[in-house]
Amino acid sequence: MTPPAVTPQPQPEAAPPEAPRPGALLARLRRLTWVGAALGGLWLAGLLTFAAHIPRAPEDESATTDAIVVLTGGSERLETGFDLLAAGRARKLFISGVYRGVDVRALLRMSQATPTALECCVVLGYSADDTLGNAQETARWMQAEGFQSLRLVTANYHMPRSLVEFRHALPDVRIVPHAVQPPNVRLDGWWHWRGTAGLIISEYDKYLVAFLRHAFGL
Structure with missing residues (x-):
């Protein structure tokens, strides 16, 4: 005996996805606005x-x-470095981030220093292209020399980021910051000066990147 044919039952159609309610979208937008405002406030x-x-x-x-x-990055830095060396503040002067083809005598002439008096104690580093490279290049030289302390000469606005990189690359070395004041960087009321404000904001963002990179081990 043949069993009766089973007629397939029609499946109920899936209900269309419910559109987000205007109230939910507004609440989400408010949350994102508050998060953005909080991050902006922290940054400021x-x-x-x-x-x-x-x-x-x-x-x-x-x-x-x-x-x-x-x-390297400003003539004031070189002059300051040569003056400190001439004053006996250290045994050697290391200049990091020098362009290929530039020698010690050329830098001494630029800074109006006396070549015969300082040339023997000046070493140039040519491999660094940025602040991280400066720190790594200096660390290799310091290790080769067996030195345990250094005086770091750079522009004042650049010093915070430089210290982040140098303290990470040279954790066991004593670092004495020696900030140079560039004449065109006006720190008093810096927000009134477009060039100085742009420089400080840019340097702050780079400082944050360097700090977070080392904080998270990147």
């Missing part, structure tokens, strides 16, 4: 703190170290 507070702590003068000018390290 950090910027103001960063700017307030840019060094206005060198730290402990009379201290002696094994080496003086100058990061």
Whole structure:
């Protein structure tokens, strides 16, 4: 006996997805706005703190170290480095981030220093292209020399980021910051000066990237 045919039952159609309610979209938008405002507030507070702590003068000018390290980027830095070396603040001067083809005599002439007096104690580093490279290049040189302390010479606005990189690359080395004041960087009322404000904001963002990179081990 043939069983009766089973007629397939029609399946109920799936209900269309419920569209988000206007109230839910508005609540989500408000949350995102609050998050964005909070992050912006933190960034602004950090910027103001960063700017307030840019060094206005060198730290402990009379201290002696094994080496003086100058990061290229301004004639004031080179002159300061040569003056410190001439004053006996260290045994050697290391200039990091020098262009290929530039020699010690050329840098001494640029800074109006006396070649015969300082040439023997100046070493140039050619491999660094940025602040991270400066720190790594200096670390290799310091290790080769067996030095345990250095005076770091760079522009005042650049010093916070430089210290982040150098302290990470040279954790066991004593670092004495020696900030140079570029004449075109106006720290008093810096927000009124477009060039200085742009420079400080840019440097603050780079500082944050360097700090977070080391904080998260990237």
